[in-house]
Amino acid sequence: MSDYAIRTDNLTRDFGKVRAVDHLTLEVPRGTIFGFLGPNGAGKTTTIRLLLGLLEPTNGRAQVLGFDTRTEADEIRGRTGALLEHPGLYERLSAEDNLEFYGRIWHLPVGERRARLRELLTHLGLWERRKEAVGSWSRGMKQKLAVARALLHRPSLIFLDEPTAGLDPVAAASLREDLAALASREGVTVFLTTHNLAEAEKLCGQVAVIRQGKLLAVGHPDGLRSRNGAPKVEIVGRGFSEGTLTLLRAQPEVADAHLRNGRLLIDLKGEVDIAPLVSLIVTSGAAVEEVRKDKASLEEVFLRLMEEEERE
């Protein structure tokens, strides 16, 4: 069995003259939560449709769980779960009937179906409301139910397309927690598309950044931050002056230095020892109370990658 749940090789999909996915080559290791990041219209949803065999690629190929998306799409769909762009719930039916329908689709025996339904709905806090029509529920509850549906048959891989889109921060955080807990408990590989970078940072072991169908970067969020975002130093203290800033900007390892809310912020050009810089600040007459070294956030990395791509 391959170590990868998903492998794509120059996967390309055109819609007329528009290239939605552009030579995408990607490997998603089994058992990870993989974040697929990109702005709206980047090609994330099209990629999921290609991986589920719902669309044929124009060029290139993809394997999901070892099966070819062109020729073995039925095998793929039989082994995966999906929460796509919309929750895809039958709003006139109850939550219980929605899961019952998909449980029947996956040929779960009656006893197992009922037990699994109870287990998932209880875990997600929906058991007491299982008899209600889904149409009367909040968007957050619907998304949770859709996650339960995706996990119902214990798939080895689930696709989640913007699962927290449109949710309020509390509902989104609650869904994220549930997702992380369920994914780790069930040992499932999760392919998650999002444009919420904080979400990707919290949930994902690996992320890929895509724009206009092209893969811009892929790796662990920390690795991406180190590779694509220079470290920063934030210094809390007193007596920072223009002289201090001029002195710092003259150092070869410093990209920029400025003051914000009385704090001194230094952008470094790479991983460097900051002790000499702190000494320099002290010699300039300032008092240093606290020094914090930080990497760029995933958001900054993302924006930088987008800017670079735009320049090219």
Add this chain to the structure above:
Amino acid sequence: MMADLWTVVWKEWKEWLFRWGGLRKEGGLLGVLVFAGVFGVFLPLQMGLGWVDSPAALSYWAWVPLFLVTTVIADSFAGERERHTLETLLASRLPDRAILLGKVLAAVGYSWGLTMASLILGLVTVNLAHGQGTLVLYPAKVGWGIVVFSLLVATLAAGAGVLVSMRAATVKQAQQVLSIGIMLLAFVPIFGLRALPVEWRVRLAQTLGAAGVNKVLLIVLAVLIVLDLGLLMAAMARFRRAKLLSD
């Protein structure tokens, strides 16, 4: 395959009949009860024995499932597309044939089942109200004719309906196309016959008269079977997951 078919039928019926709060929305169980009340009680009471022994019964019982199917089949794919449930359904393990034939079977089962139930209820009503101590039954030919023709007409409507619904963006659009289709089906033969030259009409009447009612009915039966199979095969050929999503 049978389990998958039944799964789709189960969901469709559940949505049409036993959905949550089903009695307060359009269609659903209320519609079924109204239909059974009109065709199983009210009309048989009005028409008396003629409801059972008139050969004309065959013609209107053949139309009933046509209208019943069109009330639900337009929703089959267009409704799922409109309510954003289609993509998730297509991303499931259900085979193409199970999705398509399950929806056709659900519509045929619903309309034909309801037709048969009304037929039996009408018989009970006529016997209770007008039986005068003897058991009144449909004449064998009429009875069997209704059973077979209503099934074939329901399948015809479901086959055509599913083809329309697969390509329609909304349920309303699918219903409009199907309504126009039914109108054409009803009026084209009437006005078409009138448009024919008189000598052609005479020759046609002579040919039909010479063939006899039984032979004509058998020909209609054969035509319906061919049309049913043709429409189902066309629907299967046009069922493409990618196309269903992009339409």
